[in-house]
Amino acid sequence: MSANGAAKVEPTPKLIVSDLAVFYDSKKAMGPVSLDIVGQHVTALIGPSGCGKSTFLRSLNRMNELIPGCRVEGSVKLDGDPIYGPGIDPVAVRRRIGMVFQRSNPFPKSIQENVAYGLRIGGITDASDIAGRVERALTQAALWEEVRDRLHESALGLSGGQQQRLCIARALAVEPEVLLMDEPASALDPIATAHIEELINELSANYTVVIVTHNMQQAARVADYTAFFYLGELVEFDRTDVIFTKPSNSRTEDYITGRFG
């Protein structure tokens, strides 16, 4: 941690979070938190339920303001551009910072249409352009080989793991720079989880990934950096191997070794 309390890391940060605090009505849910998120790496957010990690994640692409009574203070900068502020379109922010949720939520449409949805909203109408982008997104999400022959079948016919990869493809189709993942594998079996984790690893070559997970081993496996949240505060942020072998804060130690509460 540096003098001003912000967790600093060596490579260029993609996202710079400064004194970010989130309130629901007058109650503070999280923060103030300052944290740099490194580009083209995976950062995991861990902590017990209610610690503020999901609130933090959602505030990185302005999802919190969809909740009535929610107020956000502080600043988040993406490559130096503030994402909060008058005149900044949250939809434009979310195009650069995509999100994948805990439960896969495909639309009751075909596989093809699920992935193309964001493209059409973004104004792309050319059929061959859309087809190319759909294939690229499905390939990046490691799903193309499994669905190439049934692109026009309903997405709801896919397995849970496939549906989650479809949602990742849908998020990737609009070519975001940052991918936020809120427990993306918590509803999946170990094999499907392994697929998603492998995928996260591959995606980090081109994308900046921020993942919330309750599974500590998952954080240890996929993340380059890990942030530990507790009671709405950032307790410790460091390289993942340091967090899991020699954390410097005793609350981190207690949590990851299972000595909490």
Place this chain on the structure above:
Amino acid sequence: MIRANTSREHTNREYEQELRRLREQLLLMGAKVEEIINGSIRALIDRDSTLAEQMIAVDRKINQLEIAIDELCMQVLARRQPVASDLRFLTTALKLVTDLERIGDLGVNICERVLELNGEPPLKPYIDLPNMMREVQEMLHEALDAFVAADVERAQRVIARDKNVDAYYTQIFRELLTYMMEDPRNIFRATRLQSIAKYLERIGDHATNLGELVIFMVKGKDIRHAGKLSDAG
């Protein structure tokens, strides 16, 4: 009961029990190793062949404990995926048993030489050898205590004492050489005594390893093959 780093217990009681059992087994093994070393030393000084044979038998128990502790470590690693201080404790335990087992073997070697020496009249009164033995005995005892108390300073003091043991070895070796040069009939006994001094010197090295492991376990810092004390603070 000893704790590696923290006085807090795991939420999972079964896991807590497994770690406690592992600590107890390590302490039991440490106690057995101390018993062998102390016994082998007394067997030499008192020329007690019965005691030497008893100590050789204790080593079987040490070997059994080594296997039991290794199995327990594997089980905890596989089932609990320990992290942070628990992970350091587990990896320390795996290395600790190796050093302890070797110390036990060296104790057996001392007893074997004692049995050979007891078939002969004494070569000379022992002066430096009992001092060297006391030094090694204390190093071993202190290293185990440092492990129990997770005490870095005590572990550092153990490491610092190794040079005394090395100095004793050089001194004893030089003295025994003069006996051998004086009369070739001394060679059988002098080489046995020289071997014992060498075993003690090796035990000192293993006790030093134990000290280094304790520092790693507590601080998460590997001080082996480095500037030892200067780097350990």
